[in-house]
Amino acid sequence: MKPHDAAEPNNSRWSDLERPPLNAVALRRALVREGGLWSEVDVVQRTGSTNTDLVARAVEGKVREGTVLIAEEQTAARGRLDRQWTAPARSGLFFSVLLRPAEIPVARWGWLPLLTGVAVATGLSRAAGVDTALKWPNDLLVTVGGEERKAGGILAERAGDDGVVIGVGINVTLREPELPVPTAGSLALAGAVSTDRDPLLRAVLRSLEDWYGRWRAAGGDAAASGLQETYAAGCATLGRAVRAELPGNRSITGEAVAVDGDGRLVVATEEGVREPVGAGDIVHLRPT
Structure with a gap:
């Protein structure tokens, strides 16, 4: 994997000025703090799949809970049921996080992708000003031209005995001709007030830290933490x-x-x- 500022001879990171690169230093400064969840924020220029990479690193014991791996471009991204998912470089937020809820019964870990959906939807609603909804279990929906469209998805994978890697993909600036299928959408097409990926990512990760903390404090009880009620309120299904x-x-x-x-x-x-x-x-x- 290449670091964020690695030279790209055939694909300059400034090739699309409407899609500037993420500022890895500023993201670390904003998110990594003493006593917080996020322990490391790593931005890479291109990789196959952030989930695949982070699961491998977690299994090898090379990373701590709260590691965030972000890619400007993924060449082998996967959704649920092994579906392939592609998007132009820097057109969205493509990242994975490592969680280790060791004190929570494994039977309750199934709530983690739903928790992530709530966190993403609430974070984007605040930062992008877009009405978002959740399709069970893991799709983020927006409205484009009066139609319900998928603008993001979530994929959770076990990482050893005590870890879960959760991958998130969100279409931010995809234009109509770039959509992989007619039923896809993006925050820009849904009328977002901001498509600046740095504050959007900060808002999503802060929201995820908040909801994960509530869920853990309640022993993984989705009802006691308010997660079950909040998910139901935002679930379009x-x-x-x-x-x-x-x-x-x-x-x-x-x-x-x-x-x-x-x-x-x-x-x-x-x-x-x-x-x-x-x-x-x-x-x-x-x-x-």
Whole structure:
């Protein structure tokens, strides 16, 4: 991996003046403090996947909890279900963080990607002035031209016995011709009041530190920490007709009625069954 200020002979970091590079020194100064969560902030010019890199470093014992790895460009980024995800260099926020909630029962770790979604949405709402919503379990939605579009995603992966790496990708300045699919969006297309990535990233990481601290203080109890209620309030999936595509080529259709204490989406089917969904792909169905 190359450091942030490494020379790039074929791709100058100043090649797109509307997309200036992140200021790694200023980010460290703002985020790394005594007694805080964030212990290290590392910005690299290009890598395959920040999640892959940080998981490897965590397993080798080379990094502490609170390490943040940010890439200006990812060449092999992954979403859920091994989906590939690409974006132009410096067009978004692409980063991973290492958390080690060792004192929290592992059964409650499933809330971490949902917690991250709440933190990202609340941080961006304040810093970018964009109305954001969450699609269960890990998509960030914005409204572009009256349509619901995906502007970001979250991927959590175990890192050894005591760690979790959470990767976040947020489209910030993607223009319409650059969108990978018509259903994608960006903060700029949603009318953000600011697309300056430095303050956006600071806001998101401070929000994540706050929510992670609340959750840990409550012993990982999503209800007691206020996380379950806040997630439900910002979840665009609840109250919607959905199709849940489950492992084993099974699917169910019904109304998403709740997020339970384990972070699972509860779907009320036409047969009157309330089925909790812990893993799978959720499709928002249009009303007939």
